[in-house]
Amino acid sequence: MIHERTLQEPHGMSHPITQPLRPLTDAERSELTRISHAPSERLNRHQRAVALLAIEAGKNLTDAAKAAGWKTPKTVARLIRRFHERGLVALDDLPRRGHPRSYGSTERTRIVQELRRHPLRKEDGTATWSLATLRRALREAPDGLPRVSTFTILYTLHEAGYSWQKSRTWCETGKTLRKKDGRVEESYDEYTQEKTAVIERAYLIGEQLGFQVWCEDEAGPYQTIPQPGSSWQVENRPARQAHQYLRGETAKLLTLFRPATGELRAEVVQQSTNAILHPWLQRELTDILKQCPPAPETVPTGRRWQDWDIYPAAEQLDRFFPPVRILLIWDNLAGHKSHSLVQWCAEHGILLLSTPNAGSWLNMAESVQRIIKRRALQGYHTYDVEILKQWLTDAVAGWNRRPTPFIWGGKRHARRDRAYARRHRVGGSGATAAYVIPRRLRSVRYYRKAA
Structure with missing residues (x-):
């Protein structure tokens, strides 16, 4: 009986903390x-x-060890000592033992330096580096690495934060190229940061303050040509489209989209000139104003013109115009700056938020327009523009039967950023790895000795 108590006592007794945890920040x-x-x-x-x-x-x-799923409390004691010495870095694993590196910091710096050098087509035989061409350049350089392998280059580049990526079409928000006097000049919108911040703020808290936040855009032109797309077909019998076709008339889609509810107001037209766009906007916005709650008699902070207008002397707007009821986000186009339209919107309590140059990504109407186009035209072809317009109209009606609210950013955006920072995607599935897995070089050939 005494022997049994002696065996069970160490497991049931609590271990005091010999080195207390310092206060956390x-x-x-x-x-x-x-x-x-x-x-x-x-x-x-x-x-x-x-x-x-x-x-x-x-x-x-x-x-604490039981809460963490550990068997022994000594693991917690060691963790506390490491935390006192290294801080949050103590959460990561310690470097493991192994074969010492063949290439030190000097050699790794030389590899990264060669990568940053733009290759010369005549001397290096390429315009962009691959592992093979980079290895050849490093081996042939006078101060290079004569025995470096592509495996070492791959790991060194990944440790330095580089990865193999496809080129993407990208525009820097606020900067555009304009042609003036036969020369190409770069133009920059000096209010880029202010415009971006106020639009994102409208998406995040505009509806909570009592506004209706809407986005406006004109999509198109949509042509009467075969539209690419995928569909379910009998195996080995894909849907076929004509190789030759005749271009006909085009259609455009005028769009008003409310992200908070997913409501979509749209009209299909053949042109989107000011003579067509402005009356349609005034008609739709007037209908929206009828559904908005009445403006408060005493305008609170956050609903004033000066709280949303980024330009100087914005505080004077509250003296001349009624309280803001609608926030309208649209692109920075010349037709949107018409004096008559801007004046009409201000007199009806509609505050206009224009995106900066090359900032159409801030307009959520762009996203819903792509969805409507895909649902209406993907995989189909017609020569009649009226049929094409009807398809777009039906797709808008189908969207409004089951609207989908849009959320700016959100938890998924933050989760995705954290995942990209610590994971390496593995091709062929949704699998990821905690460290990079080098690819097997396809250029390696295996030879058998002759009999």
Whole structure:
């Protein structure tokens, strides 16, 4: 009986903390809490964060180890010592033993330096570096690395933050190219940051303040040509489209979109000139104003013109115009700056928020227009523009039967950024790896000895 109690006692007794955990800062506590609740974090980082939070909550080493899923409280004691020495870095694994690096910091810096050098088509035989061409350049350089391998180059570049990517069409918000006097000049919108910030603020809190936030855009032209797309067909019998076709008339889509509810107001036209666009806008906005709640008699802070207008002397607008009821986000086009339209909107309590130059990504109407185009035209072809216009009209009606609200940013955006920062995607599925997996070189050939 005594022998049995002796065996069970070490497992049931609590271990006191010989080295207490120092007080956590607000930033450390916030990061530990985030890691402990994040479902996409590594297990070892999650366990260490849970253990530290348990110690801070007043638990002993044994209870903290159980909360983290560990068998021995000594693991928690070692973690506390590491945390005192290294801070949040203690959540990561210690460097493991292994064969020493063949290439030190000097050689790795030389590899990155060669990558940053733009290759010469005549000398290097390429316009962009690949692993093979980069290895050849490093081996042939006088101060290069005569025995470096593509495997070493790959790992060195990944450690330096480089990855193999496709080129993308990208425009820097606020900058545009204009042709003047036969020369191409770069133009920059000096209010880019202010416009971006106020539009994002409208998406995030505009509806909460009592406004109706709408986006406006004109999509098209949509041509009467075969539209690419995928569909379910009998195996080995894909849907076929004519190789030759005749171009006919085009159609455009005038769009008003409310992200908070997903409501879509649209009209299909053949042209989107000011004579067509402005009357349609005034008609639709008048109908929207009838559905808006009445403006408050005393305008609170956050609903004034000066709270949303970014230009100087904005505080004077509250003296001349009625309270703001609608926030309208649209592109920075000349037709949107017509004095008569701007004056009409101001007199009806509609505050206009224009995107900066090359900033159409801030307009959520662009997203819903792509969806409407895909649902209406994907995989089909017609020579009659009236049929094409009817398809677009029907797609808009189908959208409004089951509208989808749009949310700017959101938790998914933050989750995706964190995942990209710590994971490496594996092709062929949704799998990811915690470290880079080098590809097998296809250029390697294997030879068998002759019999």
